[in-house]
Amino acid sequence: MTTRQDCITLDQQDPLAACRDKFALPAGEIYLDGNSLGAMPRHVVARMQEVMEKEWGQGLIRSWNDAGWIDLPRRVAARVARLVGAAPNELMVGDSTSVNLYKALVAAVRLRPGRKVILSERGNFPTDLYIAQSVAEMFNLEIRYVDSTPEDVLAALDDSVAVLMLTHVNYRSGRIYPMHEITKRAHDAGALVVWDLAHSAGAVEVALNDANVDMAVGCGYKYLNGGPGAPAFVFVAERHHKEMRQPLSGWHGHARPFAFTLGYEAAGGIESMQCGTPPLLSMLALESALQVFDGIEMRVLRAKSVALTELFIRLVDEKLAPYGFGLASPRDAQVRGSQVSLTHEQGYAIVQALIARGIVGDFRMPDILRFGFTPLYVGYADVYDTVQAIAEIMHSGEWNQEKFITKKAVT
Amino acid sequence: MTTRQDCITLDQQDPLAACRDKFALPAGEIYLDGNSLGAMPRHVVARMQEVMEKEWGQGLIRSWNDAGWIDLPRRVAARVARLVGAAPNELMVGDSTSVNLYKALVAAVRLRPGRKVILSERGNFPTDLYIAQSVAEMFNLEIRYVDSTPEDVLAALDDSVAVLMLTHVNYRSGRIYPMHEITKRAHDAGALVVWDLAHSAGAVEVALNDANVDMAVGCGYKYLNGGPGAPAFVFVAERHHKEMRQPLSGWHGHARPFAFTLGYEAAGGIESMQCGTPPLLSMLALESALQVFDGIEMRVLRAKSVALTELFIRLVDEKLAPYGFGLASPRDAQVRGSQVSLTHEQGYAIVQALIARGIVGDFRMPDILRFGFTPLYVGYADVYDTVQAIAEIMHSGEWNQEKFITKKAVT
Structure with a gap:
């Protein structure tokens, strides 16, 4: 005992x-x-007081440059990237997990034209399935739902599958999918894989590049301790950067956001996954909170x-x-x-x-x-x-x- | 002098x-x-300290109920609705202006099937045009750009126009479009109108329902003083609630977000315009900041x-x-x-x-x-x-x- x-x-x-x-x-x-x-x-309490009084209250619009707000998403992304085995230029922070999943799924299905299936599992977190349903409707695809074992997923892979969308750690059971094997088998079938790391990032070892993952999303407010509703993140492997096109083409993803050109011109790297002005108070809290991972x-x-x-x-x-x-x-x-x-x-x-x-x-x-x-x-x-x-x-x-x-x- | x-x-x-x-x-x-x-x-400084120490730090997950986080978007929306002439059940707060515009534009073009044009003006704020370009590509529409005078806009209205998208107050010139007249003329042509209130809300009188506006979006961090990157808002007139379908179908817009059903089922009212978990720290700051409008x-x-x-x-x-x-x-x-x-x-x-x-x-x-x-x-x-x-x-x-x-x- x-x-x-x-x-x-x-x-x-x-x-x-x-x-x-x-x-x-x-x-x-x-x-x-x-x-x-x-x-x-x-320590985030004192940091947020500084943000409020000094950066917003006194710095005002100058803080975009003087307090480095303009680089904040990239700075936070670099911290998260280390925790999930990604390069800093492959991960972006902002928006919610659901919104990022929409960007990633649309970008992924556009990279597999002609294929008609988004494959996922019934036990996936519901918002992931809801977003997939919307993307499927937009692109005239079907969703193939399978049961939750890795064997069920692998058995459902065929050359009709455009994208396999899975959550790495199931929110109910805590079961981990074998990321390396499933990603490889999906690639063998010609599909791309989008992983949801909501219950992984900051809690289990994730090696996105080692597993050759195509895209991933994850949550800032669970094991990353970023605060209620903290901004989420999205990962896209560098090999897809040139071809990927996400649909939320806001100015922060533009090559020259302040040139105010008539036509959208994607920034080209992971920056293209940005859309509007991020919720800076929430993102500054997340940045500060991530310091507890320093040296770990x-x-x-x-x-x-x-x-x-x-x-x-x-x-x-x-x-x-x-x-x-x-x-x-x-x-x-x-x-x-x-x-x-x-x-x-x-x-x-x-x-x-x-x-x-x-x-x-x-x-x-x-x-x-x-x-x-x-x-x-x-x-x-x-x-x-x-x-x-x-x-x-x-x-x-x-x-x-x-x-x-x-x-x-x-x- | x-x-x-x-x-x-x-x-x-x-x-x-x-x-x-x-x-x-x-x-x-x-x-x-x-x-x-x-x-x-x-006063927002003290409020945010309370949010940090009491609601996040001590309340933790309980604060969804005990601190009323679950109703926060609706509460903030009611405050903004008063300032723009909307009913509280016609406006929702969350996400960025660009993301909300994407939701509204897609919902609007879906309400006008068969029509092939999104009409806007060249001098519109660039992110609005970038989002429209993405929506146009998704739905195989064209964008008709016109010059910036109200006369140019009115002259370009015809029965091919699905949606007229304009910014109420131009970000460069500060010129106000005549919302009532343009909305009426667009309706006469069978089009819907989506207004961007980024430079209006909290600064000029806006009467969305009086002008019979269909949809609108706006910004939380300009004249509403909600803090850097504060969540934005989206308005949809009640008459469109039953038919509207927006594409960012995350769980917070579901009829029963915690029932975890397999299929998406929209909440049905303006709640359907929500997607993922909102950035609560940013939204709580916005809520607090809006108190300066009390009684004004x-x-x-x-x-x-x-x-x-x-x-x-x-x-x-x-x-x-x-x-x-x-x-x-x-x-x-x-x-x-x-x-x-x-x-x-x-x-x-x-x-x-x-x-x-x-x-x-x-x-x-x-x-x-x-x-x-x-x-x-x-x-x-x-x-x-x-x-x-x-x-x-x-x-x-x-x-x-x-x-x-x-x-x-x-x-």
Whole structure:
């Protein structure tokens, strides 16, 4: 049996232990929802005050040059690029994940004229499918939905597929798709691949160029801790830059945005993926927040993430056997992201009872209890205390109260 | 001749004089570039600190419900709607102006199948034309460019026009298009009209529903003072809600965004114009900033705006006659927005010399000196001091220095 003292020892040996103090977590709380909204690095508060008072308040329009706002998307992109195995000139930050996916999907289908299928999986995050449906309508394509195993996806690849669109780490199960193999097999079939890294970037090792990925999008507000609704990112491999054409052809993607020419002329590199003026306050917060990754290698983060989720599953096995939980995430750590999802028919109420104890996970319909382990600010004793709390909640029937059972709107 | 004392008297009588103290302007500066980036309302600093520390830092994921983030776009939209003569359920805030224009234009051309033309004017703001070019390519349409007078626009309306896309107040000249008449004539020709209110909202009276406008977009960071890159807005008249379909079909525009259904199902009203998760820090700053409009009627703002630009032109006539300036804005206040543009072959250097004196306007190629008069924080004596400074700069040759003549990147 694993004891709490074992976990405290692991925390003491943790090379990332000092990172936790960089985050402003509520006192006494265990926050396991960084896969939905990342916690706030403390230093961002002072930075934003400086942005407000000095850059906006006093600098005003001059800050485009004097505070470097004009280069901000590129600066932030370079920070994110390192975390996902991309070159700085292959990644751009701005807009939402959904909007970036629209740009990438349209650019991708335009690179495969004549092919009629966008291939994806039913369990993909819904907004990805909704965007694909719009692109399919625009270009008179069909969407081929397959079940979620890598084998199902590979079996559905054929020479009608223009683009394979997948999310690298599934938002419900936390399962990781084998990016290298699937990308290679898609290329063998003549298709391009667009990966959604929403639950990968900052949490698992991603090697976009090593895997020869064509395009990718990802989220700034989950494991990147960029703040609520932080700008998203889009990656396009350099080999596609010359031919790619995205449809949101706003002035910030123009070769000379301030020349004010009559006709659109794409900037030519990844800059072409920009559209309008970015939401600078949000983007400056994201830039600042990314500093917590300075000097940290993704393989170190990943090692701790794996250790945390392994520990969680081991403790679930040890302590929760009598209570009817299922494991919705892979047991094999190699194909599991930085979350563990359990199933339970009373999942909603159990999550509410945990939140009332200051342990914040989330619930996904119909029966998923989702726990995200952000290695920057979650420790081993937190994992122990979480499983212990679940055991107590189940043993005592604490979950079975009106206030926990009554469903509120889930965000 | 108008004296400085005359202007001070006008300031003393100004019903909006107290608004100036609500803004954090640099000491001693006259800021005439609010049409590019609006000044910061002071109270937004404290509000953003609260957002950071309390809503993000402590509330974390709970803030979607507890701090009302989930309703934020709708709340901000209601504030903007009042300023442009729209109903609260006809306007949505989020994304950039360019992205919103793409949504609106696609929705509009889909409502006019069979018609082959998007009509606009050559002098429109470039990003609007760039977005129209992309939409035209997608739908196999052509763009008909006309010259900038209302007469040119009206003469080009015929039954091939699907959508007329115009900017209400021209960014260079400040000329106002007659929204009511042009919209009516476009409807008579069977076309829809999409107006860009970037230089209108918060500065001139706009009556979208009174003018029977179909769709509109606008900017949050100019006269609305929402902060750098603040989210933009999009308006769709209620009569089009049932039929409209926009292409950026992200989950936030879904009827049940958290039901996670396989197929996209539009929310049905203006909510359908949403796409991904909005940049909340930027949007919360915009919401807070809009409080300076509380209790202020647009006709009062407009009256002061007209008085300021009339005074500016009168002083230019009185003081700058010897120096070769032209007036690029209409002399008729009824068709002039909240800016006055002058022309001068040394315009760039003159603007730099003014900035060095703490008077901030901007320059637009090839020869436009652009002065924006935001009635919330610009006073009559500011106008006097500006023209007096230009006169001194011209009289002394102060503009003719290496440091002013050498062009830097213009943003």
